[in-house]
Amino acid sequence: MSMRDEIRFRVEEGRLIVLEPALPTSPVVRTMLVAPNIADLLNGPWSNQQEEYRFGRLRSDFDAFIEGLYISACMVPYSAKTAYIASLDPPAEGVWEIRSRDPKPSLRVFGFFAEVDVFIALTIFNRNLLGGSNTREWRDAIVGCKAEWRKLFSPYQPLIAETINEYISAKVFLV
Amino acid sequence: MNTSQQKSFLSEIADGDQIPLGKRSYFRERLRNRLYSFVLGKFAIAEQHNGLTKAELARRLDRRPEVITRLLGSPGNWTLDTVSDLLLGISAEELDLGSTSLTSQSPRNYRIPDWLSMAPMKGEVKNATDSYGSNCDDASVAEALKPSYSSETQIYQQKRDGMLSALRTPDDLYGASMYDSGQGSRQRSTAGSQHGKSHAVAMKVQDQR
Numbered sequence: 501m502s503m504r505d506e507i508r509f510r511v512e513e514g515r516l517i518v519l520e521p522a523l524p525t526s527p528v529v530r531t532m533l534v535a536p537n538i539a540d541l542l543n544g545p546w547s548n549q550q551e552e553y554r555f556g557r558l559r560s561d562f563d564a565f566i567e568g569l570y571i572s573a574c575m576v577p578y579s580a581k582t583a584y585i586a587s588l589d590p591p592a593e594g595v596w597e598i599r600s601r602d603p604k605p606s607l608r609v610f611g612f613f614a615e616v617d618v619f620i621a622l623t624i625f626n627r628n629l630l631g632g633s634n635t636r637e638w639r640d641a642i643v644g645c646k647a648e649w650r651k652l653f654s655p656y657q658p659l660i661a662e663t664i665n666e667y668i669s670a671k672v673f674l675v
Numbered sequence: 676m677n678t679s680q681q682k683s684f685l686s687e688i689a690d691g692d693q694i695p696l697g698k699r700s701y702f703r704e705r706l707r708n709r710l711y712s713f714v715l716g717k718f719a720i721a722e723q724h725n726g727l728t729k730a731e732l733a734r735r736l737d738r739r740p741e742v743i744t745r746l747l748g749s750p751g752n753w754t755l756d757t758v759s760d761l762l763l764g765i766s767a768e769e770l771d772l773g774s775t776s777l778t779s780q781s782p783r784n785y786r787i788p789d790w791l792s793m794a795p796m797k798g799e800v801k802n803a804t805d806s807y808g809s810n811c812d813d814a815s816v817a818e819a820l821k822p823s824y825s826s827e828t829q830i831y832q833q834k835r836d837g838m839l840s841a842l843r844t845p846d847d848l849y850g851a852s853m854y855d856s857g858q859g860s861r862q863r864s865t866a867g868s869q870h871g872k873s874h875a876v877a878m879k880v881q882d883q884r
Contacts, residue, residue: 504790504791507791508790518787520786520787522701523777524684524685524783525777525781526783527785528786528787531788546697549696552695552700553696553697555697556696556697556699556700556701556704557700557701557703559701560701560704560705560708561708563705564705564708564709564712569708569709570711570712570715570716571712572715572748582745582748582751583748583749584749601749601751602704671712671716673718673719673747673748675744675747
């Protein structure tokens with residue numbers, strides 16, 4: 501079986517959700533799959549307007565990835581805090597975070613690339629609660645994300661590559 | 676096939692009803708992301724064809740290079756002035772205004788990649804640990820299946836059992852199940868989300884009204 505077969509099985513099992521763009525007219529250029537709990541947050545219902553507002557913005561940020569808009573990326577941990585997507589330390593483990601900054605507190609979505617242009621979002625965090633760089637909370641969050649991957653795909657490994665275009669084939673701005 | 680819910684995202688907009696805050700926030704962020712993509716595309720062209728650099732752009736706009744790097748890294752702090760400046764500096768252009776109806780366009784058929792829309796074949800092994808995939812090398816399989824492989828997981832399980840109590844997980848915030856997306860997690864996460872949302876931290880909301 502291939503990695504794609506495994507992904508399809510996880511989708512069939514309901515353990516991953518294929519994220520379609522919110523707008524029926526939007527193109528689908530890249531692929532994003534999310535854990536069910538993240539899909540719940542995107543789709544609502546929400547308990548208050550703050551959540552509704554916040555996750556509307558997050559949904560739009562995800563759609564920017566799916567629609568193939570230009571996104572900024574950083575492959576060197578701790579070096580570009582403004583990038584849309586960044587590799588976490590250590591890069592060899594293949595954990596990435598998508599940053600949804602506005603409004604505060606910003607959100608961090610951790611996940612892996614299964615193949616080029618296919619991102620699997622597994623966990624989500626309030627950035628404030630992760631503390632500063634390289635704190636125990638960050639390390640725990642990374643360990644937790646890796647554990648999620650193993651639960652879904654072990655023994656398959658996430659994509660680990662040298663160049664950004666091996667992760668995102670086009671319209672990526674390296675910062 | 677489990678996909679995100681698409682039903683009637685534009686229904687209130689099409690029907691002339693009050694537009695929910697979440698959808699307004701979606702389109703605000705969408706505009707920001709599309710503007711960013713548009714400007715970055717201009718920069719990529721100018722970089723490739725004219726050799727434009729961030730340093731040269733900084734000189735043209737009388738800004739520090741690190742400011743240009745930050746602006747090109749994220750649209751978070753962009754204003755209309757920022758867009759105007761960047762377009763002038765990058766390509767000597769101004770924004771051409773126009774708008775498009777959201778409700779009169781035909782939906783696209785291609786919503787999910789073909790390989791994802793195919794149902795799994797009968798007889799295929801569903802458990803990843805039951806078979807070795809063609810893109811899975813022997814070394815990684817051996818590493819993944821040996822007992823010591825779970826040491827990290829054991830640590831994490833210990834933390835989940837108590838040591839993580841000091842860490843406020845997204846369960847406390849948004850109902851996101853931080854360490855549980857296994858089988859049956861949807862039910863748990865749904866329940867968790869209701870619990871978690873009641874404890875959601877106050878988030879500053881811009882332009883709610």
